[in-house]
Amino acid sequence: MSKSEYKYLEEVRDMIEACYRCGDCRVAYRPAVGRYLVCPVRENIPGKWEPFFARGKIMLANGLLKNEIKPSQELADIIFQCMTCGSCQTICNQSYNPTLNHPLSQFMDHPKIWEALRAELVERGFSIPxxxxxxxxxxxxxxxxxxxxxxxxxxxxxxxxxxxxxxxxxxxxxxxxxxxxxxxxxxxxxxxxxxxxxxxxxxxxxxxxxxxxxxxxxxxxxxxxxxxxxxxxxxxxxxxxxxxxxxxxxxxxxxxxxxxxxxxxxxxxxxxxxxxQSGKIRLKKDIDKIITYHDPCHLGRHIGIYQEPRDIIDSIPALDLVEMKRIKENSWCCGAGGGVKSAFNELALEIAGDRIEEALETGAGYIVTACPFCIRNLRDAAEKHQNKNLQVLDILDLVIESMDI
Ligand code: SF4
Ligand code: SF4
Known part of the structure; x- marks a missing residue:
């Protein structure tokens, strides 16, 4: 097999070829593990077309490697409408997936494929203005x-x-x-x-x-x-x-x-x-609030930090955490990442609107998170949807209040 002209895609060729087109990244309901749908972009794009979720994007990457399609602005306009949130990765059986207890491999890294695709397009002059x-x-x-x-x-x-x-x-x-x-x-x-x-x-x-x-x-x-x-x-x-x-x-x-x-x-x-844990921070003041916690993708799915924010929340006296139905690996992205907010703000706000609604379903008065992108986009969406019943807080707001400093 001869190598293509795409050096970044060649680095992830094995991952691209590992996709067996099952379509789990298109739609997968697994309520037992809190999984309702997969790709926030697909769910918010009119027509829900194939290229906007993982399987279609991987087929396009394959098409480039096989010289069946050419890089183009049209392709860039699709490939950049993705937050690189990693939700497709956590559902895919070709990725390690502890949630589904189905560790076939630790192989596919979907955001890495999207970034390779983007690098190829940008190098050839096809980017988002x-x-x-x-x-x-x-x-x-x-x-x-x-x-x-x-x-x-x-x-x-x-x-x-x-x-x-x-x-x-x-x-x-x-x-x-x-x-x-x-x-x-x-x-x-x-x-x-x-x-x-x-x-x-x-x-x-x-x-x-x-x-x-x-x-x-x-x-x-x-x-x-x-x-x-x-x-x-x-x-x-x-x-x-x-x-x-x-x-x-x-x-x-x-x-x-x-x-x-x-x-x-x-x-x-x-x-x-x-x-x-070492006693240098003392969370002493009661916070009599009902909150829910939003996992930022770059913190959660990308690195695996789910527990520390929840441990901090648990350490605050009187604070009541009510989880949303999609959390941790199955969390729904806020819509801001991967350059989507800067270039496709309406899409970012629609996706954040989904998350605001999900938070409201818990009955919490506050959605707490630990990422400035999530905070900004969730606040913008709450404002756009004229939501008055849910405030967006940073986890540090709670820490400061409970430290009473
Ligand atoms: S879930 Fe994985 S293997 Fe299945 S179509 Fe999507 S990327 Fe390919
Ligand atoms: S990374 Fe997120 S937005 Fe991009 S294709 Fe996967 S699920 Fe969709």
Whole structure:
């Protein structure tokens, strides 16, 4: 078998060829494990056409490898309408699936195939115009929000300083400093109260997630290499971040891009859970609320962090967690990831609307999550659907309130 011209698709050829077109990624109801439907894009696209869910996309990738179809803008417009949420991966029998107790293999990584497809399309000039603008700006100014690089630390309270070196490094990301700075303000308030020694760097650049998901691998590599240099300078043993997108990228992609990357990466919920267990964080004040918890895809399905946020919630006195019907591996994506919110906002809001409705069904007054993308999109959808009965909260809101600081 001769190799095709597609270097990124060749890297995942075995996965593409492993798809046996069963269609479980099209529709699969498995109420016993909380699985109702699979692909949020398919369910929100008029016509529910084959190319918008995993099986169709894999057939298109196969078509490219076999030279049966050519890259095109039409193809890009389809392939980029996907959050890379991984729901198809957790249902697929060609992926390891502990939920279904059917571990045939640990083989197919669907988001990896989507990213390879995107990289091939972008390399040949077929991208989403909005993504191209964002990535051009990101290359020049190191953030995707059309903000000045030097404003990244504007949120830092007056008089607050950070040591040059510390055991922990706070990776800010871009969404929080430029769009939801209160999350970072709360992060440092909690850590200062817990006596954690940490630093950060004003020289931090975008983690590279946006570039990877939007198919620009060379830019992602540039950003990753820069960040590794500033992380090394801090001498940190552990990096932590609140942003689930940065977390997945630092935890999974950095090592793949730079095999020498050797710093432990933690999500803020892991760190807070450790601090609760060691007694450095005391959750003492009752919070008399009924909440439900939304698993961010990049935190949950991509890395497997489901329990730490729930343990934190369980540690808060009087707080009542009522789960939605789709949780953990079977969670329904918020609709924001994979570049969908920036380029296909209406689709992102429709998908988030599904999740808001599901949260309302629990009777909870609050949907709590641990990712700035989920928070923004769920809030936007709640506003669009004129929902007044459900507030979107960050898990840090609950921690701060219960610490009473
Ligand atoms: S569930 Fe897996 S094997 Fe079945 S069609 Fe989808 S990707 Fe292919
Ligand atoms: S990653 Fe999510 S949005 Fe993309 S095809 Fe799979 S289930 Fe659909």
């Amino acid at each position: 909005r993504h191209s603008e964002i990535l051009k700006y990101c290359k020049e100014n190191h953030n995707p929000y059309f903000e000045k690089h030097e404003d990244r630390t504007n949120w830092v309270p007056d008089g607050k300083t950070f040591p040059e070196e510390a055991e922990y490094f706070l990776f800010m990301g871009c969404t929080e400093p430029y769009r939801i700075p209160e999350i970072l303000e709360k992060t440092i308030k909690i850590l200062d109260a817990a006596g954690v020694e940490y630093t950060l760097s004003k020289d931090e650049w975008c983690c590279g997630s946006v570039a990877l998901r939007a198919g620009n691998r060379p830019l992602a590599e540039e950003l990753v290499k820069h960040n590794f240099e500033i992380l090394k300078k801090s001498n940190a043993k552990k990096i932590f971040t609140h942003c689930a997108g940065c977390f997945r990228t630092l935890k999974k992609d950095y090592k793949e891009i730079l095999p020498e990357f050797d710093i432990e990466v933690m999500h803020i919920t892991e760190l807070i859970q450790e601090l609760i």
